Amino acid sequence: MAVLLRALCLLPLLFALGFSQLSFFEDPDPLKDPFREVLRKGYSNINGGGRMAGRKADFETVYNGGWELVSASSGVSAMHLILFPNNKAIMFDATIFGPSQVPLARGNCRLVPGSKKKNDLDCWAHAVEYDIDTAAIRPLKVLTNTWCSSGGLSPDGTLVQTGGWNDGGQAVRYLSGCKTCDWKEYPTALSGKRWYSTQQILPDGSFILVGGRRMFNYEYVPKEGKSNPTNYNLPFLRETTDVVENNLYPFVHLSTDGNLFILANNRSILLSPITNKIIREFPILPGGSRNYPASGMSVLLPIKLHGVNAKVISAEVLVCGGAKPEAAKLAENNTFIPALQNCGRIQITNPKAVWKMEIMPTPRVMGDMLILPTGDVLMINGAKKGTSGWQFADDPNLTPVLYRPMKPIKTQRFKELQATTIPRMYHSSSAVLPDGKILVAGSNTNNGYDFTGVKFPTELRVEKFLPPYLDPLLAIHKPLIMTNFKGQRITYAKIFMVQIKLTETALDKSDLRVTIYAPPFTTHGYSMNQRLVFLAINEVVQVKPGMYQIATLAPPTGAVTPPGYYLLFVVHRGVPSRGVWIQIF
Ligand SMILES: *[C@@H]1O[C@H](CO)[C@@H](O)[C@H](O)[C@H]1NC(C)=O
Numbered sequence: 001m002a003v004l005l006r007a008l009c010l011l012p013l014l015f016a017l018g019f020s021q022l023s024f025f026e027d028p029d030p031l032k033d034p035f036r037e038v039l040r041k042g043y044s045n046i047n048g049g050g051r052m053a054g055r056k057a058d059f060e061t062v063y064n065g066g067w068e069l070v071s072a073s074s075g076v077s078a079m080h081l082i083l084f085p086n087n088k089a090i091m092f093d094a095t096i097f098g099p100s101q102v103p104l105a106r107g108n109c110r111l112v113p114g115s116k117k118k119n120d121l122d123c124w125a126h127a128v129e130y131d132i133d134t135a136a137i138r139p140l141k142v143l144t145n146t147w148c149s150s151g152g153l154s155p156d157g158t159l160v161q162t163g164g165w166n167d168g169g170q171a172v173r174y175l176s177g178c179k180t181c182d183w184k185e186y187p188t189a190l191s192g193k194r195w196y197s198t199q200q201i202l203p204d205g206s207f208i209l210v211g212g213r214r215m216f217n218y219e220y221v222p223k224e225g226k227s228n229p230t231n232y233n234l235p236f237l238r239e240t241t242d243v244v245e246n247n248l249y250p251f252v253h254l255s256t257d258g259n260l261f262i263l264a265n266n267r268s269i270l271l272s273p274i275t276n277k278i279i280r281e282f283p284i285l286p287g288g289s290r291n292y293p294a295s296g297m298s299v300l301l302p303i304k305l306h307g308v309n310a311k312v313i314s315a316e317v318l319v320c321g322g323a324k325p326e327a328a329k330l331a332e333n334n335t336f337i338p339a340l341q342n343c344g345r346i347q348i349t350n351p352k353a354v355w356k357m358e359i360m361p362t363p364r365v366m367g368d369m370l371i372l373p374t375g376d377v378l379m380i381n382g383a384k385k386g387t388s389g390w391q392f393a394d395d396p397n398l399t400p401v402l403y404r405p406m407k408p409i410k411t412q413r414f415k416e417l418q419a420t421t422i423p424r425m426y427h428s429s430s431a432v433l434p435d436g437k438i439l440v441a442g443s444n445t446n447n448g449y450d451f452t453g454v455k456f457p458t459e460l461r462v463e464k465f466l467p468p469y470l471d472p473l474l475a476i477h478k479p480l481i482m483t484n485f486k487g488q489r490i491t492y493a494k495i496f497m498v499q500i501k502l503t504e505t506a507l508d509k510s511d512l513r514v515t516i517y518a519p520p521f522t523t524h525g526y527s528m529n530q531r532l533v534f535l536a537i538n539e540v541v542q543v544k545p546g547m548y549q550i551a552t553l554a555p556p557t558g559a560v561t562p563p564g565y566y567l568l569f570v571v572h573r574g575v576p577s578r579g580v581w582i583q584i585f
């Protein structure tokens with residue numbers, strides 16, 4: 001308790017000092033240091049007897065990012081997007097938007113569910129597996145309607161995908177990553193029709209599903225093949241709905257204490273998935289509406305771990321952009337009002353927390369917010385006016401913005417990056433790739449595939465965005481991970497070794513960071529289950545010239561880091577390695 005109190009008192013100070021000073025949280029008792037045993041003879045400890053030289057600044061770059069057009073067609077509109085641990089991206093829209101640009105394999109058409117026509121066949125794919133290196137696509141066959149559905153990667157790497165429209169509303173679908181894998185569907189698994197609901201992984205690797213249209217409740221995704229008889233009432237969702245329902249796809253984040261932060265419209269709560277009770281309500285986030293169709297963006301900011309962690313591991317949420325509550329109503333009449341330009345940031349592990357407001361360089365609605373391997377946040381895609389919905393927005397926001405949460409001075413946190421030329425409006429998506437590039441796909445503001453005669457045609461081109469750390473001049477500072485993690489499982493709270501190759505000679509332990517990233521399920525401007533954790537580094541030893549071994553401490557619990565697949569990066573003064581897949585259990 002003393003540690004907690006001290007930590008809380010110090011918070012404003014810590015905030016002012018920035019992340020690098022968070023070692024205040026560490027327990028000073030050296031006997032409790034779990035790293036002490038790892039010191040081994042024969043290797044040179046690069047910290048010269050433990051004296052810290054002090055963290056050097058990140059490498060400077062004037063490179064503002066770049067764009068690559070990587071595919072002329074994803075075949076289907078990428079309304080939903082997730083990266084699999086086999087480095088294939090799954091992209092899909094819905095079953096009702098008519099012919100896509102990719103047929104199903106011969107003889108593998110789908111029978112249209114509930115059709116009055118006899119033998120009504122649909123021979124178009126509505127989902128594809130996309131190879132992130134070659135852009136090759138493999139059509140997938142989904143039967144129930146995935147329109148505006150949700151998803152998440154289960155601990156074994158299977159996509160667990162829920163809800164949608166009509167015959168898909170109560171469905172739970174499973175898709176694994178293999179050469180011939182295809183969807184497995186259970187159309188009646190859920191108790192409620194989950195259209196525009198949010199799926200979040202829990203500390204034990206199971207999922208909760210929150211809300212949906214006129215679903216003022218939540219439920220836990222049942223075991224495969226089972227059905228939920230009922231769900232849990234959540235009046236908070238009824239209270240936060242308004243005339244255009246600006247609380248759909250609520251923002252749900254798993255806090256480090258195992259509780260769920262849920263933001264709907266402009267209110268937020270902390271819910272216990274153990275007792276199913278609301279623990280507290282946070283202050284109202286001012287400025288406007290944040291959820292679909294107002295469609296702001298939200299991330300759980302990077303979690304920073306230490307050798308010995310405080311009882312309460314700090315967790316912070318960032319919410320940016322969105323729209324005024326009346327924006328969707330006005331868009332019905334072709335009046336597109338400016339999107340929100342502000343962000344709120346709140347420490348959800350602090351019972352007395354308040355929102356701290358910041359201003360983005362430009363307004364943004366329907367954008368994506370992705371956490372980069374460095375722990376910085378990227379805002380990309382979306383528009384400057386209007387809301388989500390068919391033809392409900394204008395003025396595409398072509399310029400990505402970098403947000404550096406660790407910078408102590410607010411005005412230094414935002415940076416505008418290189419703009420694209422392709423509007424990414426409603427139903428666009430993006431994903432962080434192992435090489436640190438960002439896959440950008442989708443944009444379809446039409447009811448179907450519409451390529452002519454509309455202001456924003458259906459967009460099938462796929463791009464990659466290169467963040468500033470991919471400056472070719474920084475390549476010499478890039479670590480290369482040598483450890484092969486295939487077939488290995490990383491155990492909670494245990495030390496594991498990461499070996500890297502790096503040409504640098506004057507290396508200090510404090511120049512390196514080890515980060516792990518959970519690949520999110522992205523749709524409608526929200527990346528469900530996205531999480532980045534800075535792991536504690538005990539020690540870095542040079543095993544031979546240019547080869548270093550990093551003794552890294554795995555996260556303590558499933559609440560901090562739910563079990564499953566993560567991309568592990570070693571970041572050297574702001575320059576990330578290529579990420580490798582690890583599995584934590
Ligand atoms: C919160 O949102 C509701 C619904 O849009 C709105 O009526 C209310 O005025 C908002 N409150 C504040 C403080 O912005």
Ligand SMILES: *[C@@H]1O[C@H](CO)[C@@H](O)[C@H](O)[C@H]1NC(C)=O
Pocket residue numbers: 329330332333
């Ligand atoms: C939209 O236009 C209709 C018809 O002109 C009008 O009745 C309605 O009030 C307008 N809605 C708004 C929100 O301005």
